Amino acid sequence: MKIMKVRQIENGTVIDHISAGKALYIAQLLHLVESSLFVIGSNLSSSKLGKKDLIKIENYILSEAEKHSIALISPTASFIQIQNYEVVSKEKSDIPDVIEYLIVCPNHNCITNTENMSSRFNIDTKTMTVRCAYCEKKYTVDDIKFKRLV
Ligand SMILES: [Zn+2]
Known part of the structure; x- marks a missing residue:
């Protein structure tokens, strides 16, 4: 480093x-x-x-x-x-209502993981939680992982 x-x-x-x-x-x-x-x-x-x-x-x-x-x-x-x-x-910084691609759904059975699809999450900035638009599971920001960006 x-x-x-x-x-x-x-x-x-x-x-x-x-x-x-x-x-x-x-x-x-x-x-x-x-x-x-x-x-x-x-x-x-x-x-x-x-x-x-x-x-x-x-x-x-x-x-x-x-x-x-x-x-x-x-x-x-x-x-x-x-x-x-x-x-x-x-x-x-500004948090959009919807984030596509960036977040990996923590649910292994989610179609975005099994079919290797681009993810889509709805963001609730009041509670700092995100909800997968496909499996509809909710996660806190601390539970999610981000895709490699560079
Ligand atoms: Zn999902």
Whole structure:
């Protein structure tokens, strides 16, 4: 694992306001450990959250799908785009009502697993639960797995 100590990145993405303790999980989800140059800040002080995690990723722009996955894991997350050491955009995470493909249904007998079909989940942001549109089983966000994104 490459972990650098840098204050700023020249180009890339900062994922800020991650729920404390979730950064490593997000880094694994994005497969950062294998590929990019990144930094994790853990248990940092935050006026908004008390404690937060943060990830800085050099030369990387998150896809919409990646942002949706991160938002499910940590709804407080925000995404900051850096170019030439400057912040060019700041975005709050947003969780769609329906997520296709990204989530693997934990039910082994679900048709999305047995027939290798693309999944479709309805998201309830109030309770942070997801419901498979095929087998109709409900899961908490902590119970689901995400497809490999990169
Ligand atoms: Zn299912």
